[in-house]
Amino acid sequence: MKVEQISIFLENKSGRLADVAGVLAQSGVNIRALSLADTTDFGILRLIVNDTEKAKQALKENGFTVGKTEVIAVEVFDRPGGLADILNIIKNNGINVEYMYAFVRKNSGNAIIIFRFDELEKAIETLQKAGVRILKGEEVYAL
Amino acid sequence: MIWNKEFETLPRGELEALQLERLKNLVERVYSAVPYYRQKMDEAGVRPSDIKTLKDLARLPFTTKEDLRINYPFGLFAVPFEKVIRIHASSGTTGKPTVVGYTKNDIDSWAELMARTLSAGGAYKGDVVHNAYGYGLFTGGLGAHYGAERLGAAVIPISGGNTKRQIMIMQDFGSTVLMCTPSYALNIADVMKEMGVDPLSLKLRVGLFGAEPWSENMRNEIEKRLGIKAIDIFGLSEVMGPGVASECIEEQKGLHVFEDYFIPEIINPETGEALPNGEQGELVFTTLTKEAFPVIRYRSKDISRLITEPCSCGRTFYRMQRITGRTDDMLIIRGVNVFPSQIEHVLMGIKGVEPHYQIIVDREGALDVMEVQVEVSEDIFSDKVKALEGLGKRIEREIKDLLGTTCRIKLVEPKTIQRSEGKAKRVIDNRKL
Known part of the structure; x- marks a missing residue:
């Protein structure tokens, strides 16, 4: 009944979203749904993808802080x-x-x-x- | 273990008699051999014969970094140049470097002092000393090297940098003792984690860290991450290099100053007045035995206090409290004195906060603004905005409680703060004062 969601910490700097998308594209991960919460200084990108582990691994290797949570x-x-x-x-x-x-x-x-x-x-x-x-x-x- | 039981446990009375004898000899030597010192003493109206007790030390003029610069490069050497067998220099980020020289006896004393330091920190003959202090003009690398050899340990003269290779060598050579700056020790721990190397699988047992001020919480962090005992060691090139003072592994509470070689004093940095034992102020050192480059009452700019209570390790030397800051990296933020080490202490006290931080000071209008950048690690990251904002607010509040001044916490992505391979750069002051 639960769905795994990954979340990524992003500083408010131009190009960071493109960097995330690029890493996922390179590793052949498909994005199913996403939402971005933003504050003055930082943003939290939440993603549901077709392969959570692969996405998490690829993002971590590229230096992103990645978390995993369960949603429905x-x-x-x-x-x-x-x-x-x-x-x-x-x-x-x-x-x-x-x-x-x-x-x-x-x-x-x-x-x-x-x-x-x-x-x-x-x-x-x-x-x-x-x-x-x-x-x-x-x-x-x-x- | 105590390396030199005879001197390191000398009863205070005998120690002070030895200090006085050496001090008299020093003042005479310097007065006759170094015109600059002679002129300063003449101006202050003190002659070598005026030194009758240790208290008379306070009559002698201070030596400052400025005096060293004026005499660049060799003007304060107290022996004929052919007696000098080694020259070191400070990094000299501002202007010319400060240059220090050593005779054969000086190098010999230095090795003795570093053997004492290693021994106090729990290193033994037979250890494999991984020496990641920089080799070169900086005194750290060679100072530690000679001490480790004197101790009878096997030294790996790896110097700083190329962290992955350092870790490979630790694994393959079985390093048991690590020597480097505390910020570099944390960098090593990070890289181990990235490489998937379990620190507990290494033979590393103890680390002797110095050359930059660090906090008690940072010590806890290093000990936890590397699974070792972390010992604070102290020295400065103008006085000797490393080997001026060291913690004992028994207490890890204050650094024993090797008082048969150096006299420490604490002064009020503003007035120059000598302060009673136990009070906090600027550390001042007088070298008792150095031949090539002796210094009289050298102002270290390091802030500490002297602990005179006996120590359970048996050494009779007074201890200096770990350096809490430097008079010159003290920031004045809206009139409040702030030391980077205080901010570090707060950050390291919060679980999961990375020990990498940077303080950025700006002036907005007439107001100083301090921003502290903290990296968001997986341990503190949350998918909820309010959790992250709450963390930032908590750090802001704790810093305000400790310092009495406000700051702004900026959460930044991991690895965006430059990693140290020697001395960490903690402060960027953009104020045009």
């Missing part, structure tokens, strides 16, 4: 209120969202939302009970 991917129906329904479930159960980002699935047209929770197990249990579809890691890596 939830499928949201492409209709008004689709996201609101899921966020309400989370809210009503007192679970805090650390951050989230979304992308659209190619074949179904549905949205996939990546959630980062501190209480990961509790979030999975709650969402499953409410009948929300949580994607398996393999499904996301192979998208």
Whole structure:
């Protein structure tokens, strides 16, 4: 039920994103989803890729600070209120969202939302009970 | 182990009698052989015959780096030039280098002092001493080299740089004692990690580190990362080179000054007034035996204090507290005195923070701004912005608590701060004062 996400520390210097993309391209890693959090001084790039270990290794070899965390991917129906329904479930159960980002699935047209929770197990249990579809890691890596 | 039991454990009374005898002899020698010293003493109204007790030392004028520059290169040598068998010089980043000379006896004393240092640090005959201090005009490399030979150890004269090769040699030659600057020791630890070399698989047992000020937390870090005991050693080329003072492995608490060769004093750096034992101030050294390049009351610019309490190792020499800073790398930030070693102490006290840092001082308008750059290692990295920002704030708060002045922490990518292969460059001061 969990998806592995890698995160990369980036200083706010021009060209650093291109450097990351270049390293991944060279090692033949495909990016599935990404989000960038930025502050005045630095940014944190979060990525889901088709081969987490390979990506992590390649980035570390090129001198990047890389972390690995577990997130979950939830499928949201492409209709008004689709996201609101899921966020309400989370809210009503007192679970805090650390951050989230979304992308659209190619074949179904549905949205996939990546959630980062501190209480990961509790979030999975709650969402499953409410009948929300949580994607398996393999499904996301192979998208 | 104590290398020279007779002298290193001399009762204080006998030691002071020996010091006085040597001091009188020194002052007479210098007065007759070096016109510059004679002129300074005449101006101060002191004659060699005025030195009757050790307290009279305070009547003699100081010697400063400026005096050395004025007499560049050989003006303060106290023996005919044909007696000089070695010349060393400081790096001289500002202006001309300062030049020091040694007679055969001086080189012999120096080897004795470094054998004592190694011995105090827990090295033995039969050790393999990996000497990564720079060889050349710098006194570190050759000073340590002769001491290790005198001890009866096998010396690897590897000098600084080419860290991967150093590590290969440590593995293949079975180095047991490491000698280098503390910042280079950390660089070695980093490179070992990158190469996948487990420090515990090496025979390395102890490291003798000196030539730059470092903190207690940095010691802990080196000991943890390399799996060795880290010993603080001290010296300065103008006085001898390494081998002026050294910690004992029994206590690792203050450095025994080899007082049969040097008299240490602590003075108020502003007024020049000699301070009572135990008070903090600038270290001043007088060489008691040196022939080619003796110095009288040489101002080291290093800040320390003298510890007179007896030490469990049995040495009767007073100890100097580890150098907390230098009068000339003291930064004045908005009127507050800041030493890089204080910032280092805070950083090393926070788990996971890399021991590589740089302090950048700027002036924005009329205000000094201090930025401390800290590398983000995997240990402190988080995918959450608030965790990283929280870390920066925590460091800022701890620095403010210690120094009473604010700074800005800038988190930077790993390896962006230049690695040391000798003395680390900790401060970039961009203020145009």
